[in-house]
Amino acid sequence: MRSFLVKRLKRPVIVAAASVLILRGLTLASRFLLSLLLARMLLPEEFGEYGLFTAILAYALLGMGLEFYSYMYREMVPAPPERRVQIIADEMALGAVSFVAIAFLAGFAVLGGLLSVSSTLWLLLILATDHVSLEATRFLVISSRPIKAYMTVFLRGGVWVYVLAALMYFVPSTRTLETVLIAWALGGLSAVVFAAVVMSNLPWSGLKGRSTDWAWVRNGLRVARPFMIASAGAQLLTYVDRFIIDHFQGRETLGLYTFYSTIAIGLLSLGASVSHQYLPKVIEGYNESPQAYRASLRTFFVALSGVMAAVVAISGLAMKPLLSLAGLDAYAASVSVFWLMLPGVLLRGIADVPSYAVYSAGDDKSLLYCNIASAAVSIALNFLLIPTLGIHGAALSSTVASASLFCGLWYLARRRISSNDTRHATGGSRTAEEPGGAS
Numbered sequence: 343m344r345s346f347l348v349k350r351l352k353r354p355v356i357v358a359a360a361s362v363l364i365l366r367g368l369t370l371a372s373r374f375l376l377s378l379l380l381a382r383m384l385l386p387e388e389f390g391e392y393g394l395f396t397a398i399l400a401y402a403l404l405g406m407g408l409e410f411y412s413y414m415y416r417e418m419v420p421a422p423p424e425r426r427v428q429i430i431a432d433e434m435a436l437g438a439v440s441f442v443a444i445a446f447l448a449g450f451a452v453l454g455g456l457l458s459v460s461s462t463l464w465l466l467l468i469l470a471t472d473h474v475s476l477e478a479t480r481f482l483v484i485s486s487r488p489i490k491a492y493m494t495v496f497l498r499g500g501v502w503v504y505v506l507a508a509l510m511y512f513v514p515s516t517r518t519l520e521t522v523l524i525a526w527a528l529g530g531l532s533a534v535v536f537a538a539v540v541m542s543n544l545p546w547s548g549l550k551g552r553s554t555d556w557a558w559v560r561n562g563l564r565v566a567r568p569f570m571i572a573s574a575g576a577q578l579l580t581y582v583d584r585f586i587i588d589h590f591q592g593r594e595t596l597g598l599y600t601f602y603s604t605i606a607i608g609l610l611s612l613g614a615s616v617s618h619q620y621l622p623k624v625i626e627g628y629n630e631s632p633q634a635y636r637a638s639l640r641t642f643f644v645a646l647s648g649v650m651a652a653v654v655a656i657s658g659l660a661m662k663p664l665l666s667l668a669g670l671d672a673y674a675a676s677v678s679v680f681w682l683m684l685p686g687v688l689l690r691g692i693a694d695v696p697s698y699a700v701y702s703a704g705d706d707k708s709l710l711y712c713n714i715a716s717a718a719v720s721i722a723l724n725f726l727l728i729p730t731l732g733i734h735g736a737a738l739s740s741t742v743a744s745a746s747l748f749c750g751l752w753y754l755a756r757r758r759i760s761s762n763d764t765r766h767a768t769g770g771s772r773t774a775e776e777p778g779g780a781s
Contacts, residue, residue, distance in 0.1 A: 401581070482541075492615060623641075
């Protein structure tokens with residue numbers, strides 16, 4: 343019996359899954375540690391400034407990537423290594439153009455007094471390293487190298503936090519927001535170097551003398567456009583509350599809220615690490631048969647809901663004792679804000695299952711409308727509740743908006759599963775909305 347269990351545990355798929363969960367767990371722990379560090383070392387007003395910086399960075403990352411990876415995923419899954427290298431090169435060219443455009447806009451923001459020169463330089467550096475390492479992670483996931491993918495994630499978002507914690511503990515003069523930004527940038531650079539080494543064995547020599555296929559890029563942007571708008575809606579759902587809190591409640595209150603929302607985003611990222619591993623399987627299942635499609639979604643749902651329910655329950659129970667132990671009484675007094683966020687975190691995390699079901703079927707427009715609707719709900723509720731309920735209103739708005747997103751996506755997924763059954767039963771072909779024909 344023991345030898346049987348050992349053999350089962352040594353299976354590559356088990357080892358890969360366990361390694362990914364450990365790496366993502368360490369990354370998630372680093373986010374919580376970073377939140378504790380900032381809460382301990384910075385004033386709430388400075389924490390609020392950090393919250394605005396991360397929100398602006400999130401929108402800048404969206405503007406730089408343009409959700410082109412949503413098109414790249416479908417192209418890369420069936421592509422041979424030579425074609426994959428060409429896709430990476432074309433996406434890098436698009437990223438370079440986007441970065442120049444964002445830098446140009448940032449220059450105008452500096453001239454207009456909206457951003458300082460130092461904060462703009464840090465923003466651009468972190469933007470570049472985060473974008474490159476994020477795209478490399480996506481490629482490694484697609485190419486079935488999850489351990490290396492999440493090593494990249496750990497370098498970008500985890501290792502530097504542990505180093506920073508030790509530095510701030512032993513060198514009090516480093517307890518500044520600028521030190522955090524320096525460590526963040528160095529972590530991103532290390533992730534880029536690691537990804538470059540891992541991907542060095544690809545057939546890059548085939549790019550010699552080849553120019554960027556801008557026609558292919560333009561077609562990809564056309565296909566990715568609904569995802570760009572949908573992701574903008576998702577980013578509004580995640581970060582718009584920070585700007586509204588800053589306007590109505592002030593920077594100090596924003597600092598309290600940023601502490602909890604940063605942890606909530608970390609919980610969602612752990613769920614996303616599980617989701618990314620199942621996307622290729624869901625796409626393959628959709629193309630294979632209705633039975634394979636349903637089976638892939640069923641396995642995905644069980645795995646994701648189990649992980650999300652566990653992390654939400656553990657974090658909800660442990661948060662107040664940990665804050666009291668750390669001496670963060672001001673944050674512990676507002677822990678009910680975090681508890682209000684948790685149902686929304688659970689629903690939004692599990693929403694990846696119906697979202698991927700709809701995505702694999704190519705119903706991009708429905709994803710777009712669903713995300714826009716939930717963003718509208720979030721914005722309306724934030725403006726309505728924050729002036730009267732403060733950050734509790736923001737947390738409640740987030741949870742209600744996440745619930746609306748989950749319900750909408752679940753309805754769309756059920757429709758797509760049924761239509762896929764009908765398509766295969768009648769021997770029909772894909773519609774223009776399905777993979778390869780989205781517009």
